[in-house]
Amino acid sequence: MGYIKSQLVKFGIFLSYLPKPSWSSTALVSLICIFVILNTAHFRTIGDEFISLNKYAHDVALRNQQVSFQAQKVLALASELSDQSCDNNNLNQLRRIRARYHYIEDVSYTQNNAIHCSAVWGKLDSPFQLTAPDSDDASGEGLSFWRSADYLTGEFEQRTLLKIKNVIVAISPAAYLDINRRSTKTGVVMYNDNTGFVYFTLDDMPSDYVAKAINHEASFKDWLPLPNAIITEKRCDHSRNFCSVAIDRKLGLYAKPFTYSASLVVLGIIVGIVLSFVIQYRKFAPRALLSKLRFAIKRELVFPLYQPKIHLQSGRIIGVEALARWVDDTDGFISPDTFISLAEQNGDILKLTKVIVRKTLKDLHTFLEADRSLSVNINVAASDLGELDFFDFIYREMSLYNIHNNQIVFEVTERSAMDHDVLINSAKRLTRDGYKLSLDDFGTGFSNLSWLSSLEPDEVKIDMMFTQAIGTQTVNQITLDGIFQLLEALDTCAVFEGIETEKELEYILSRSLNSNGQGWYYSKAVDRTELSRMLKEQPYLT
Ligand SMILES: Nc1nc2c(ncn2[C@@H]2O[C@H](COP(=O)(O)O[C@H]3[C@@H](O)[C@H](n4cnc5c(=O)[nH]c(N)nc54)O[C@@H]3COP(=O)(O)O)[C@@H](O)[C@H]2O)c(=O)[nH]1
Numbered sequence: 001m002g003y004i005k006s007q008l009v010k011f012g013i014f015l016s017y018l019p020k021p022s023w024s025s026t027a028l029v030s031l032i033c034i035f036v037i038l039n040t041a042h043f044r045t046i047g048d049e050f051i052s053l054n055k056y057a058h059d060v061a062l063r064n065q066q067v068s069f070q071a072q073k074v075l076a077l078a079s080e081l082s083d084q085s086c087d088n089n090n091l092n093q094l095r096r097i098r099a100r101y102h103y104i105e106d107v108s109y110t111q112n113n114a115i116h117c118s119a120v121w122g123k124l125d126s127p128f129q130l131t132a133p134d135s136d137d138a139s140g141e142g143l144s145f146w147r148s149a150d151y152l153t154g155e156f157e158q159r160t161l162l163k164i165k166n167v168i169v170a171i172s173p174a175a176y177l178d179i180n181r182r183s184t185k186t187g188v189v190m191y192n193d194n195t196g197f198v199y200f201t202l203d204d205m206p207s208d209y210v211a212k213a214i215n216h217e218a219s220f221k222d223w224l225p226l227p228n229a230i231i232t233e234k235r236c237d238h239s240r241n242f243c244s245v246a247i248d249r250k251l252g253l254y255a256k257p258f259t260y261s262a263s264l265v266v267l268g269i270i271v272g273i274v275l276s277f278v279i280q281y282r283k284f285a286p287r288a289l290l291s292k293l294r295f296a297i298k299r300e301l302v303f304p305l306y307q308p309k310i311h312l313q314s315g316r317i318i319g320v321e322a323l324a325r326w327v328d329d330t331d332g333f334i335s336p337d338t339f340i341s342l343a344e345q346n347g348d349i350l351k352l353t354k355v356i357v358r359k360t361l362k363d364l365h366t367f368l369e370a371d372r373s374l375s376v377n378i379n380v381a382a383s384d385l386g387e388l389d390f391f392d393f394i395y396r397e398m399s400l401y402n403i404h405n406n407q408i409v410f411e412v413t414e415r416s417a418m419d420h421d422v423l424i425n426s427a428k429r430l431t432r433d434g435y436k437l438s439l440d441d442f443g444t445g446f447s448n449l450s451w452l453s454s455l456e457p458d459e460v461k462i463d464m465m466f467t468q469a470i471g472t473q474t475v476n477q478i479t480l481d482g483i484f485q486l487l488e489a490l491d492t493c494a495v496f497e498g499i500e501t502e503k504e505l506e507y508i509l510s511r512s513l514n515s516n517g518q519g520w521y522y523s524k525a526v527d528r529t530e531l532s533r534m535l536k537e538q539p540y541l542t
Contacts, residue, residue: 376408
């Protein structure tokens with residue numbers, strides 16, 4: 001119990017962190033979900049109903065053929081008998097005929113619609129007078145038809161009767177009983193296609209639906225969730241003008257118990273609420289991260305780690321690159337690619353740069369003051385350089401320490417578009433003040449030859465995609481060879497980023513002895529304490 005309770009509390013805390021959707025949007029999304037779920041269930045049910053009605057109509061039509069065949073056969077055989085005297089011999093003949101056709105309950109002889117004898121009831125003491133038939137000669141075969149006539153069976157028992165000449169057959173009441181109709185709300189009308197005369201109806205066929213069933217034309221409207229919609233399946237034997245039409249009333253959800261629809265509504269509400277939370281989360285998660293980032297910048301919770309920059313031939317650590325890191329209380333480590341872009345896109349990058357610059361100078365000033373050949377690369381977004389405040393800030397921070405300006409290398413990362421002239425003027429101002437300039441990600445989209453000629457950087461950083469292409473026989477490898485040639489012609493220091501293997505290091509050294517590099521082959525970014533140890537030990541010296 002205690003465990004469940006604590007999990008519930010945790011779940012409650014988790015929910016409280018989620019961005020809450022408004023009531024109106026939740027209601028709207030829930031309504032849409034209810035609509036979709038109800039309609040989907042409705043269409044599925046109607047689809048099933050169509051299938052089962054089709055089968056039912058087919059079975060009834062087949063049975064009609066069998067019943068009609070048997071009735072005609074019995075009528076013909078009985079009328080062909082030479083002896084129609086109703087004596088025992090004649091009755092036994094009738095019984096033998098009837099026994100062969102199980103959809104026929106009885107066969108009898110009449111005179112003027114008065115029955116004198118039948119296979120089941122034998123010779124009657126006095127003739128049994130039938131009511132007038134419902135239809136005479138409806139099929140043009142001299143046929144009389146009673147839908148439901150009082151028959152010999154007794155009071156309250158009616159039979160469907162067919163008569164040709166003086167012979168009457170009574171259709172067995174069980175003739176259609178075994179047809180499976182899967183739904184209690186389906187029924188059948190059997191009628192004459194020519195005259196519209198209704199022979200009889202089966203199953204659930206209210207009288208006010210008879211005409212509707214006969215006249216119904218199938219259309220897409222049958223699928224609409226309307227309370228009075230019906231679907232029908234018609235089968236006709238045109239040689240006899242005989243049709244049967246099966247009808248299903250109360251379609252889709254109208255056929256289901258109220259609790260079924262109610263549970264779908266509840267499901268729609270639940271799905272709607274969950275969906276609203278998901279939508280809200282998707283919509284506001286970046287905003288939530290941004291507000292957390294702003295909080296982290298304000299509280300100076302972002303911090304730098306330092307990746308050593310090595311002179312590749314000697315293995316000496318000649319500098320470091322300050323790389324921003326952010327570990328959020330709830331989300332944990334957030335990649336700089338994510339939060340730097342977020343800060344750039346939302347106008348917070350300068351504030352972030354300032355935190356990193358302030359912390360870097362504070363962390364490293366003793367190392368920089370102790371070794372004047374040591375430098376630190378600090379990433380600045382191009383947009384930072386367009387801000388006047390940036391220069392005042394740098395001036396103020398640098399004045400706190402005895403660091404030479406030429407020990408600071410500003411690495412210009414060009415992610416957002418920036419006015420070319422503003423960037424060039426700012427870069428010139430930095431170099432005039434004695435700072436060094438590094439062009440980051442050289443060889444990629446924003447950092448290309450045009451920037452190289454206009455910014456005149458002290459250092460170019462060759463993007464790690466070229467380093468990692470070494471030995472791959474790819475376009476990047478070919479481009480890298482071109483970059484080596486370019487570097488030979490220029491008096492610019494090159495730093496190869498992302499060196500991960502000895503093979504990469506050897507290749508770079510084989511092409512350019514004086515290059516610098518950094519990468520996981522040497523070290524990932526480390527904190528001040530680890531850096532201090534590395535600077536003292538110089539572990540990569542060859
Ligand atoms: N404007 C600012 N941009 C910054 C700052 N801090 C970082 N960044 C930029 O964010 C990008 C991602 O940085 P990060 O995840 O820190 O990745 C750096 C290194 O960790 C990574 N690296 C270094 N060596 C290797 C290696 O051998 N293999 C490998 N797969 N990755 C390696 O490369 C990133 C350093 O990139 P670069 O700056 O181009 O030298 C990145 O673009 C940063 O620039 C900041 O304070 N401000």
